[in-house]
Amino acid sequence: MSKRLKLDNGTVKVQEPVPDPCTSDSSEEEEEAAKPEEIWGYNTKLPQRTAPPDLKHRCDVLNLKFHPQADRLVVATVDGRIALHNYSSERSDLALTLPTCKSTCRGLEFSGDGGLLFSGWADGSLRIHSMETGALKRRLPAAHPAGVFSVLPLTERLMASGDDDGTVKLWDYRTRASVLMPSSLAPVWDYRTRAEVMSVKQCEDYISDLICDDDQRWLVASSGEGTITSFSLRTRRVHTQCDMYEAPLTCMTFIKEQKKLAVGMASDQGKVPIFKWGHFGEHVNVFKGHPSSINAMVAATDSLLVMAYDDGQIRACNILPYKYFGVVGQHRRLPVEALALSRDGRMLASCSHDRLVRFWDIGYLYEKRFETKHMEWQERGKRGDAKKLLPSSKVKAASEFFSDLPREDEGMFFWD
Known part of the structure; x- marks a missing residue:
């Protein structure tokens, strides 16, 4: 608050108050405060995330596949669980969990439109799930005498599978006989020999x-x-x-x-x-x-x-x-067991024996500068x-320990 002072000659002088540094506006302090970048000479902000964070599971992951039409990833673990995750560059969320099986899923593959998920199991069975609801649409309880290792949908009618004994089979999964499962009120199609159109052990x-x-x-x-x-x-x-x-x-x-x-x-x-x-x-x-x-x-x-x-x-x-x-x-010197490439080709997912699903942004592989001879990562x-x-x-690499420090022409700082 200003004060009015009367001088000896009769004039009046207005005296403005001296601002107290303890009660000054906080916005002025922020403007006058030096930024860390100005003091240390490098940017302290975290880089923008380009890949989703790692997915942590309770047990080892055996296989994984990206959805062909959406930003989704399906993961199969050793305890018989299959989980579907929605992902973005910032986060990944659990969207759907399929019914748990006592066996282990080792083969995974989506249909062309992504509406069905084909899976092969260690007990010799084959299953087809709907990706909208997670319901079991088809099942082949004794498809192979040995554990199924790989599956592949071919057309809207045919699928192929291979087992641990070296047998390759071809199935017409539209051939069906309705059987009511005791654990479900809806009929599930149970396949026998009528659905098998080829079986070769070569x-x-x-x-x-x-x-x-x-x-x-x-x-x-x-x-x-x-x-x-x-x-x-x-x-x-x-x-x-x-x-x-x-x-x-x-x-x-x-x-x-x-x-x-x-x-x-x-x-x-x-x-x-x-x-x-x-x-x-x-x-x-x-x-x-x-x-x-x-x-x-x-x-x-x-x-x-x-x-x-x-x-x-x-x-x-x-x-x-x-x-x-x-x-x-x-993956820290652990064997990488499976790889999957996203629908746009820019995201890579991998799994190992560390119970993690890790994501890698490989969009730089499609840039023209990647084909040049004098690349930054080749000069290392x-x-x-x-x-x-x-x-x-x-x-x-160890040689990059001081790579984030300013160069000589960008300024320098000293340790006390």
């Missing part, structure tokens, strides 16, 4: 993966005995079987617009045989030099593969021509996988 070890082209002509199965076997879907007979490799074949994926087939091998040499589609008797190329066994692989583009290794690393490389890029992510080291860390990797 291998002596487990069927690790199944794949089919868009023309629905060939069904190809990889096995733990180290062979690739193709089946004709028209004649429903064996077409070709290649010579036996020295290690199990674990996974397959298409490259070059489904003209080539890349196969992962569980070998210390880490070989990747390449087959020409339709000619499965012998590979046309083979790429060596991978540091560990390959457990899973997905194709980000027609030539770019992302592979999960037994040493806990997830690596990216180009095929035809071959070029190694670097480490996409890691000339040799060694540990130094070739791609931007999605959550572990930094």
Whole structure:
């Protein structure tokens, strides 16, 4: 409050009060206060999240798949649970949990429209669930005499499955006989021999993966005995079987617009045989030099593969021509068991024996600057996988410990 003072000459002077620093406006303090960025010379704000946080489960995760039409991820754990999660770049929420089974689910696959989920179980059964309600729509209680390892829906009528004994079966899952389950008031379709349209035992070890082209002509199965076997879907007979490799074949994926087939091998040499589609008797190329066994692989583009290794690393490389890029992510030296690629190709999910589902944003793989020779992540080291860390990797190299400090031309600070 101002004061009016009368001077000796009769004039009046108005004296403004001196502002008290203890009672000054807080907004003025914020404006005058120095920001941490100005003091230390670097940005203290947290970076914006580009991938969902890790999903923690009560037990190990065996398999996972992304929904083909929505931002959803289905996860199968070793205790017989199947959970569906909604995800975004900031969070992931549990959307649906399917009825728990006493057995273990090892094979997962969505239908083309994402309305149905096909699953194979260790007790030899096959199940088909609705993704809208989670209800059990179809079941094959004794589909295989051994545990089912892989499943693959082919058309609106047909699905394929492979078991631990090397048997591949083809099913017409629309053939049905209505049976009322005691635990449900709704009828569930129970399949017997009428739904089985093909059964071939050509291998002596487990069927690790199944794949089919868009023309629905060939069904190809990889096995733990180290062979690739193709089946004709028209004649429903064996077409070709290649010579036996020295290690199990674990996974397959298409490259070059489904003209080539890349196969992962569980070998210390880490070989990747390449087959020409339709000619499965012998590979046309083979790429060596991978540091560990390959457990899973997905194709980000027609030539770019992302592979999960037994040493806990997830690596990216180009095929035809071959070029190694670097480490996409890691699971702390635990074997990475499964990989899944989202519908837009920008999100990668992986699981291991650490009870975690980890997400990796691999959108940078599609940028043009990734194909240049002078990339930032290639300049970090000339040799060694540990130094070739791609931007999605959550572990930094030791040489990057002081990478967030300002350069000499950006200012400097001193320790007391």
